[in-house]
Amino acid sequence: MAEQTLTRIEISKEYLNFSAGHFTIFSATERENLHGHNFHVRCAVTAAIGPNGLAFDYVDLKRVLKALCDTFDERLLLPELSPFLRLERQEGQVVVLFAEQRMTFLERDVLLLPIRNVTIEELAPLLLARLRDRPELAGMGFHAIELGVSSGAGQWAVATWESA
Numbered sequence: 735m736a737e738q739t740l741t742r743i744e745i746s747k748e749y750l751n752f753s754a755g756h757f758t759i760f761s762a763t764e765r766e767n768l769h770g771h772n773f774h775v776r777c778a779v780t781a782a783i784g785p786n787g788l789a790f791d792y793v794d795l796k797r798v799l800k801a802l803c804d805t806f807d808e809r810l811l812l813p814e815l816s817p818f819l820r821l822e823r824q825e826g827q828v829v830v831l832f833a834e835q836r837m838t839f840l841e842r843d844v845l846l847l848p849i850r851n852v853t854i855e856e857l858a859p860l861l862l863a864r865l866r867d868r869p870e871l872a873g874m875g876f877h878a879i880e881l882g883v884s885s886g887a888g889q890w891a892v893a894t895w896e897s898a
């Protein structure tokens with residue numbers, strides 16, 4: 735098999751962001767107040783450079799990353815797998831029970847996520863898994879993917895995947 739030259743293409747665009755509400759849960763009784771961030775997403779893909787000097791069209795990757803960001807934008811993000819939170823859907827509303835507190839939101843304003851806490855270290859692997867599930871990127875022969883999520887300048891969590 736001809737020797738492959740690998741490259742690592744990094745995508746870090748200002749428009750790869752989503753504005754979302756959340757609160758970080760620290761224990762069964764301690765959490766932050768509800769607030770929001772402008773979260774940012776960045777991605778790096780390792781792939782082989784083809785015979786015509788192209789690894790893959792990174793425009794396809796940027797489109798998928800933007801679409802993923804858009805699904806989280808302008809929502810209150812709630813963790814479905816938190817050991818300390820109970821979520822109930824009632825007549826078009828989502829009821830959030832934490833310790834002795836009860837919060838109610840309209841379903842249209844919230845996004846329930848299969849994670850344990852709305853932290854950057856939980857959001858990064860979730861977004862990476864959803865990126866890998868996207869059919870637009872199937873068959874692109876990626877060797878590795880790194881996906882970072884930031885809740886503010888200078889603080890990132892990065893999730894990684896490598897092909898077997």
Ligand SMILES: Nc1nc2c(c(=O)[nH]1)N=C([C@H](O)[C@H](O)COP(=O)(O)OP(=O)(O)OP(=O)(O)O)CN2
Pocket residue numbers: 758766769852853854855885886887
């Ligand atoms: N390990 C983690 N710790 C914390 C997370 C997290 O995702 N993972 N998140 C938070 C909260 O989101 C908190 O609201 C972050 O606040 P802060 O760091 O102050 O965000 P800023 O962008 O305002 O940062 P500045 O340094 O103040 O500019 C807490 N912990």
